[in-house]
Amino acid sequence: MKQGIYKIIQNVPLTDNVMLMKLAGDTEGVACGQFINIKLDGLYLRRPISVCDCEDGVITIIYKVVGKGTKQMQDMKEGDLDVLTGLGNGYNTSVSGDNPLLLGGGVGVPPLYMLAKKLIAEGKKVSVVLGFNTKSEVFYEDEFRALGATVTVTTADGSYGTKGFVTDAMGDIDYSYFYTCGPEPMLKAIYNVSKTSGQLSFEERMGCGFGACMGCSCKTLYGNKRICKDGPVLVKEEIIWEK
């Protein structure tokens, strides 16, 4: 973990309520699947947001405007942010096999971008399934394609790509391992139909984001874990579904 001041160099909409922000500052040690924790004026708790990309002193995040904090971020044009970086365990790419499958749902898509980049750089053949509710919500399809991944888009209402959920597209794809991030019902559905091992990234309401407060604990078959510190990525074999 590191604390730093980051300069907002870009903050633009990708869809009606999803924004892309680029932050310039120290990027040493930032890994795929990790998150950053942003302090905002007038709000007590920091806002944890997953890292979409990180290179050359610039961190890219993609966030959905859902509450007070993200609304405040949406309205920022420029300025500096107090940010904690290097939070969470991130994805482990060493176990992916030759042709991993990446499945993202909504704002669960962004952390898979940096992961896809890394897997492709390691010489792996990457398939990506991006799931959204409807056509107007789709983002980053072209960006994944530009990396060299095979991309399938699903929409729940069938207005774009394959109709249905990400799991409806899984059957046609041959994969050695899977990585996913998205809403918990999606993670659970993937857990149930997947034919290989995999890594799932979870979300929980956090206090500190760096392992001190025990606000985001969960039970796993490998013992109690803190989503912020021991996660957010858990391996399929350790997960206990409680909710």
Added chain:
Amino acid sequence: MGKMNVNLCGIELDNPIIPASGTFGFGYEFAELYDINMLGTFSFKGTTKDPRFGNPTPRIAECTAGMINAVGLQNPGVEKVISEELPKLAKCFNKKVMANVSGFSVEDYAYTCEKLDKCDQVGWLEVNVSCPNVHGGGMSFGTSPAAAAEVTAAVKKVTTKPVIIKLSPNVTDIVSIAKACENAGADGISLINTLLGMRIDLKTKKPVIANTMGGFSGSAIFPVAVRMVYQVAHAVKIPVVGMGGVSSAEDVIELMLAGATAVEVGAANLIDPYACKNIIEDLPRVMEEYKINSLSEIIGGVK
């Protein structure tokens, strides 16, 4: 530079700053960031006789100038704290640590305190009779003078180190409880634990916290802490450790003027992991600004 050292129940602290239990784990997350030996000491994660997972999530809710938590005393249990956590802590902290203890019966408290009392690393026992997030224990001992005194006496009987009783603000007369603890042999009082609070999510029309209610902390509660530290410090002869919403060097001095011998910093650590380091480094400047030569001289300065 002014003197920052204070004496807490016979043990000298380089400065009065103590990260509060539950906001500092067992120290190592913070030791990654800075040398935690600069702290006066710190109070480690509330420890119980048996391991506890705690409450279901969500356990955290944001408030204006504060937060609510309902962690529910998640901890590995006293055996593992002694066999695993304390040896790890020894690698990054060479001062005496404050052992924070909770229980569900008088016997629990005595059992856990007796074990921790035997550890060389432990300097003080901070006995939490004020956790708002567990049923059938915790706060129920801290809301009655007789029950708080019973826990105090039972712990004192089996321990040799200074015993500091941590009190709840969720009572009508905190002075009577503090006095009961003092009469039962307590060596110090720490206060305040969190205020019982609740938030409701307008979208779901349900409580934000899975456990419905939780402990409210953060800068919003600071005036309550000042008032209660003032009331208790003027009623007892033993040292008072003040806490509740402290987030600056100015806050530290204010609580000491109210009667605190040392000051715990809680929620601020969760927002800014460098909070305690920054406060300690800022204290000399603030002391100079207010013409304070020695912190120990201002304790209880407001009559």
